Amino acid sequence: xxxxxxxxxxxxxxxxxxxxxxxxxxxxxxxxxxxxxxxxxxxxxxxxxxxxxxxxxxxxxxxxxxxxxxxxxxxxxxxxxxxxxxxxxxxxxxxxxxxxxxxxxxxxxxxxxxxxxxxxxxxxxxxxxxxxxxxxxxxxxxxxxxxxxxxxxxxxxxxxxxxxxxxxxxxxxxxxxxxxxxxxxxxxxxxxxxxxxxxxxxxxxxxxxxxxxxxxxxxxxxxxxxxxxxxxxxxxxxxxxxxxxxxxxxxxxxxxxxxxxxxxxxxxxxxxxxxxxxxxxxxxxxxxxxxxxxxxxxxxxxxxxxxxxxxxxxxxxxxxxxxxxxxxx
Amino acid sequence: xxxxxxxxxxxxxxxxxxxxxxxxxxxxxxxxxxxxxxxxxxxxxxxxxxxxxxxxxxxxxxxxxxxxxxxxxxxxxxxxxxxxxxxxxxxxxxxxxxxxxxxxxxxxxxxxxxxxxxxxxxxxxxxxxxxxxxxxxxxxxxxxxxxxxxxxxxxxxxxxxxxxxxxxxxxxxxxxxxxxxxxxxxxxxxxxxxxxxxxxxxxxxxxxxxxxxxxxxxxxxxxxxxxxxxxxxxxxxxxxxxxxxxxxxxxxxxxxxxxxxxxxxxxxxxxxxxxxxxxxxxxxxxxxxxxxxxxxxxxxxxxxxxxxxxxxxxxxxxxxxxxxxxxxxxxxxxxxxxxxxxxxxxxxxxxxxxxxxxxxxxxxxxxxxxxxxxxxxxxxxxxxxxxxxxxxxxxxxxxxxxxxxxxxxxxxxxxxxxxxxxxxxxxxxxxxxxxxxxxxxxxxxxxxxxxxxxxxxxxxxxxxxxxxx
Numbered sequence: 001x002x003x004x005x006x007x008x009x010x011x012x013x014x015x016x017x018x019x020x021x022x023x024x025x026x027x028x029x030x031x032x033x034x035x036x037x038x039x040x041x042x043x044x045x046x047x048x049x050x051x052x053x054x055x056x057x058x059x060x061x062x063x064x065x066x067x068x069x070x071x072x073x074x075x076x077x078x079x080x081x082x083x084x085x086x087x088x089x090x091x092x093x094x095x096x097x098x099x100x101x102x103x104x105x106x107x108x109x110x111x112x113x114x115x116x117x118x119x120x121x122x123x124x125x126x127x128x129x130x131x132x133x134x135x136x137x138x139x140x141x142x143x144x145x146x147x148x149x150x151x152x153x154x155x156x157x158x159x160x161x162x163x164x165x166x167x168x169x170x171x172x173x174x175x176x177x178x179x180x181x182x183x184x185x186x187x188x189x190x191x192x193x194x195x196x197x198x199x200x201x202x203x204x205x206x207x208x209x210x211x212x213x214x215x216x217x218x219x220x221x222x223x224x225x226x227x228x229x230x231x232x233x234x235x236x237x238x239x240x241x242x243x244x245x246x247x248x249x250x251x252x253x254x255x256x257x258x259x260x261x262x263x264x265x266x267x268x269x270x271x272x273x274x275x276x277x278x279x280x281x282x283x284x285x286x287x288x289x290x291x292x293x294x295x296x297x298x299x300x301x302x303x304x305x306x307x308x309x310x311x312x313x314x315x316x317x318x319x320x321x322x323x324x325x326x327x328x329x
Numbered sequence: 330x331x332x333x334x335x336x337x338x339x340x341x342x343x344x345x346x347x348x349x350x351x352x353x354x355x356x357x358x359x360x361x362x363x364x365x366x367x368x369x370x371x372x373x374x375x376x377x378x379x380x381x382x383x384x385x386x387x388x389x390x391x392x393x394x395x396x397x398x399x400x401x402x403x404x405x406x407x408x409x410x411x412x413x414x415x416x417x418x419x420x421x422x423x424x425x426x427x428x429x430x431x432x433x434x435x436x437x438x439x440x441x442x443x444x445x446x447x448x449x450x451x452x453x454x455x456x457x458x459x460x461x462x463x464x465x466x467x468x469x470x471x472x473x474x475x476x477x478x479x480x481x482x483x484x485x486x487x488x489x490x491x492x493x494x495x496x497x498x499x500x501x502x503x504x505x506x507x508x509x510x511x512x513x514x515x516x517x518x519x520x521x522x523x524x525x526x527x528x529x530x531x532x533x534x535x536x537x538x539x540x541x542x543x544x545x546x547x548x549x550x551x552x553x554x555x556x557x558x559x560x561x562x563x564x565x566x567x568x569x570x571x572x573x574x575x576x577x578x579x580x581x582x583x584x585x586x587x588x589x590x591x592x593x594x595x596x597x598x599x600x601x602x603x604x605x606x607x608x609x610x611x612x613x614x615x616x617x618x619x620x621x622x623x624x625x626x627x628x629x630x631x632x633x634x635x636x637x638x639x640x641x642x643x644x645x646x647x648x649x650x651x652x653x654x655x656x657x658x659x660x661x662x663x664x665x666x667x668x669x670x671x672x673x674x675x676x677x678x679x680x681x682x683x684x685x686x687x688x689x690x691x692x693x694x695x696x697x698x699x700x701x702x703x704x705x706x707x708x709x710x711x712x713x714x715x716x717x718x719x720x721x722x723x724x725x726x727x728x729x730x731x732x733x734x735x736x737x738x739x740x741x742x743x744x745x746x747x748x749x750x751x752x753x754x755x756x757x758x759x760x761x762x763x764x765x766x767x768x769x770x771x772x773x774x775x776x777x778x779x780x781x782x783x784x785x786x787x788x789x790x791x792x793x794x795x796x797x798x
Contacts, residue, residue, distance in 0.1 A: 016495040023488035076411040099422040099452045100415030
């Protein structure tokens with residue numbers, strides 16, 4: 001009996017001792033790993049990348065590209081923006097960037113007087129501004145990195161003209177004509193179809209429609225020109241709108257629809273065969289390029305910078321979807 | 330144990346100070362916002378209703394901002410480096426625009442003053458907003474630390490608990506061990522005492538602790554040894570007493586027996602002497618001699634029996650006896666004495682040889698018609714003398730030999746007409762007592778072959794130290 005008690009007691013003691021030592025050890029371990037106030041390396045360059053749409057896969061690619069170059073050159077990218085295109089928010093972010101005295105700003109060009117003021121203010125304060133994806137040539141921006149919209153217009157123009165066999169009416173859907181890049185696309189497009197005189201570009205005058213919405217425009221065009229076989233949508237979501245409008249009346253597949261952008265929706269429409277072709281851009285390259293340009297400017301190499309840095313665009317028609325990098329999302 | 334608690338509280342202290350540090354950082358951030366907002370207010374005040382005190386107040390505020398900007402930069406770490414830079418620059422920008430506003434005001438340029446002032450307001454707002462992101466960066470960087478610290482506290486608590494249990498158990502063991510160290514010797518002592526009480530004196534007590542208990546045990550051991558010795562002595566004494574008493578008894582026996590024959594011994598003795606003289610006067614020389622011999626025998630028997638006598642005395646007595654026997658039985662009896670002269674001086678108890686010779690004659694020779702002879706020899710050996718009584722009589726059987734040697738009271742003590750009455754038993758016993766040894770007699774005999782009785786008489790110190798009686 002006695003022996004059992006002694007044995008139990010010893011076991012208990014061993015247990016207790018073991019746990020004590022175990023916890024001692026744990027505590028010792030954890031105290032040695034504490035957050036080190038790291039010695040920060042020499043201050044890196046801070047570059048603000050201001051995006052109109054943060055959750056966008058296109059802009060995510062831009063950010064990705066920017067980050068890749070940034071890491072090579074010891075640059076910190078501040079990725080700011082709004083979740084829904086909001087001019088005021090973009091302007092505010094720019095102001096913050098300027099107040100924070102960042103080393104460079106990469107922003108999408110906006111057709112807005114406030115934007116112009118801010119870009120010039122930044123430039124005056126010695127902060128280089130680079131426009132990305134859409135240019136703002138009136139401002140004192142140092143360079144533009146993005147697709148060549150004029151050339152894009154030409155490509156689409158050619159393609160569409162070929163598709164309609166060199167003759168027919170093409171409904172033109174354009175948002176805000178004043179937006180510079182849209183105008184460029186339009187000019188390019190006109191140039192593109194100029195070789196095919198039988199191809200006629202039709203539009204409706206603004207008084208005939210209640211709003212500038214693409215679908216309404218499409219409807220009106222169809223009303224006025226019932227034999228129009230093709231449509232070209234110059235702004236981003238025009239494709240979807242055009243399809244919507246046509247679907248109400250007739251089969252979409254009979255129409256030749258071309259757009260200029262590679263948004264998710266546009267691509268899925270292309271996949272379904274509802275639109276016939278669009279362009280893909282290279283946002284990642286834009287990101288990379290713009291950051292390296294900023295660095296170049298900051299390091300004072302080969303100044304002044306070349307103004308236009310065009311990134312590749314690619315025509316995508318039905319059947320090409322597999323090749324596109326953004327497709328998998 | 331104390332140092333253990335000290336380490337625990339040290340770790341605790343560390344955690345607390347870390348918490349403290351982190352809080353400090355937050356406070357610094359807060360200070361900055363306050364400074365920024367304060368300066369705007371002061372500036373506004375001044376621009377609205379200018380006065381030199383207000384200007385001073387503004388300057389104080391502005392310096393506050395500068396100071397907090399500097400202290401901000403000390404908060405740099407891995408996660409918030411870039412944001413912190415922006416933040417610092419924003420503070421700068423605000424200061425710049427505020428100063429520009431004042432400058433414009435002093436130059437009277439209202440428009441640019443308003444513009445700069447508005448800008449500084451906006452920047453101040455930006456600062457407040459950015460603080461939020463800074464705070465979240467702080468939280469993120471210290472998130473793991475917070476979790477660690479909480480874990481640490483939990484661990485510390487558990488450690489404390491287990492340490493307590495362990496120490497408690499260790500203490501239990503120690504106290505048990507100590508108390509056992511005291512009680513065990515005591516119980517051993519008790520056990521030993523019980524054993525001694527039961528009469529076992531041989532267990533030695535072993536206690537090795539160097540304290541009073543071991544002293545007790547040592548004295549106890551001594552006591553035990555003493556008791557053992559004393560008991561042995563008592564036993565020995567008792568033994569001695571017993572032998573003494575036995576001897577006395579034997580002596581009494583022989584005295585009694587001899588007394589039986591002493592009916593007014595002196596009268597008999599004197600009468601015999603007279604008879605001897607008368608016989609001699611009447612010309613019977615042989616008869617006279619015979620009567621003298623008998624007288625001699627009587628005289629010898631009258632003396633005290635407890636003194637040792639010499640071998641030569643005994644031999645004399647034997648010779649007398651033989652003479653008498655020869656007178657009675659002439660042809661039928663012969664004797665021979667073969668003595669080594671040197672050994673005749675040894676001391677032997679009295680009346681030893683005679684019983685043997687008597688015995689030899691009565692039992693061995695008398696039954697034989699033709700009689701026989703007795704030879705008595707004394708052989709001197711180194712430490713003893715061998716006395717042999719040999720006869721060529723009828724011999725005795727094994728049983729008889731054994732009976733004699735075992736001293737069983739039997740026919741040898743029967744008083745007959747030929748014996749002086751002191752039996753073999755008596756003689757043998759007295760021999761044994763005298764020499765303190767059992768090895769005093771051997772008998773070689775076989776029926777029809779005669780008998781040889783050998784007595785071993787030791788010389789020297791084997792004899793009892795005191796005189797018997």
